[in-house]
Amino acid sequence: MDMDDVARRGLVLLGCGKMGQALLDGWLRGGLPAESVWVIDPAPSDAVRATGVHTNAGLPESPAVAVVAVKPQMMGDALPAMTALGGGATLFVSVAAGTPLARFAAAFGDATPVVRTMPNTPAAIGRGITALIGNVPATGDHLALAEVLMRAVGQTVVLQDEAQMDAVTALSGSGPAYVFHLIEAMAQAGTAQGLPADLALALARATVGGAGQLAEDSTDDPAQLRRNVTSPNGTTAAALDVLMDEASGFPALLQRAMAAAADRSRELSRG
Numbered sequence: 001m002d003m004d005d006v007a008r009r010g011l012v013l014l015g016c017g018k019m020g021q022a023l024l025d026g027w028l029r030g031g032l033p034a035e036s037v038w039v040i041d042p043a044p045s046d047a048v049r050a051t052g053v054h055t056n057a058g059l060p061e062s063p064a065v066a067v068v069a070v071k072p073q074m075m076g077d078a079l080p081a082m083t084a085l086g087g088g089a090t091l092f093v094s095v096a097a098g099t100p101l102a103r104f105a106a107a108f109g110d111a112t113p114v115v116r117t118m119p120n121t122p123a124a125i126g127r128g129i130t131a132l133i134g135n136v137p138a139t140g141d142h143l144a145l146a147e148v149l150m151r152a153v154g155q156t157v158v159l160q161d162e163a164q165m166d167a168v169t170a171l172s173g174s175g176p177a178y179v180f181h182l183i184e185a186m187a188q189a190g191t192a193q194g195l196p197a198d199l200a201l202a203l204a205r206a207t208v209g210g211a212g213q214l215a216e217d218s219t220d221d222p223a224q225l226r227r228n229v230t231s232p233n234g235t236t237a238a239a240l241d242v243l244m245d246e247a248s249g250f251p252a253l254l255q256r257a258m259a260a261a262a263d264r265s266r267e268l269s270r271g
């Protein structure tokens, strides 16, 4: 199965909010015809309607793919709309946090191929990263098709074990929010040091954006990039003494924050 099959047989997208829309935009940008997509969402946005996809219309009999992009708490209400697609002919791809593969087998039958994924919101600009893992009925071809779908919005990595999904969710799924909060916090601290708020925010955004791009593009690892900024006994060293403090610095804080996120993912998985 490839994107030509998806164009011919159709793709159903269940839930088209922030993540669903980012994916939809990526697929349409990549050349998937709007008439090949069926969106099911009780409140589709004007932007989704404007794409020309089918919204809340009768579903094709045997779509190539059904993508689940509703909140984990909505699964009980949302999945029954797709019951008829279970059984094997349609590949299910879920982007939902804390929703195990077994939840989809229970809804659609044990023979249904399902690929569970965890994308992130930089997908909206084609800069996401998505981790994937398939269930037993999902073949190499199914996983490859799921990767093609997710590559429309960024990079992909395949996991070895579904249990890794909780840590992935805590790291790359939720991670953009930590970075946005870092920008907010740097801007606030800049204001506290006497800068006007708009100037502090502009500096913080560009610094995090530029440093992120440098970290991704450079052949140096992040530790070396950090050392490149840090003059002996200079300003950066003074700040890093605070940020790298064993008890109260970034590492300890992020250990706690990500443990909370991963624990919440495990809790959601238990239903």
Ligand SMILES: NC(=O)C1=CN([C@@H]2O[C@H](COP(=O)(O)OP(=O)(O)OC[C@H]3O[C@@H](n4cnc5c(N)ncnc54)[C@H](O)[C@@H]3O)[C@@H](O)[C@H]2O)C=CC1
Residues within 6 Å of the ligand: 014, 015, 016, 017, 018, 019, 020, 040, 041, 042, 043, 044, 069, 070, 071, 072, 074, 077, 078, 095, 096, 097, 098, 118, 119, 120, 121, 173, 174
């Ligand atoms: N926002 C993020 O950063 C990420 C979200 N995810 C996952 O993506 C999924 C969607 O999250 P968001 O897009 O952020 O949420 P969202 O709230 O923006 O979108 C959810 C959409 O589902 C629709 N919906 C509600 N009930 C429905 C039903 N019964 N049938 C069909 N559609 C229904 C809503 O109208 C809404 O458009 C979640 O499972 C979340 O865990 C995964 C990675 C990152």
Ligand SMILES: O=C(O)[C@@H]1CCC=N1
Residues within 6 Å of the ligand: 097, 169, 173, 174
């Ligand atoms: O907060 C959440 O539950 C979702 C999953 C990863 C990012 N947002």
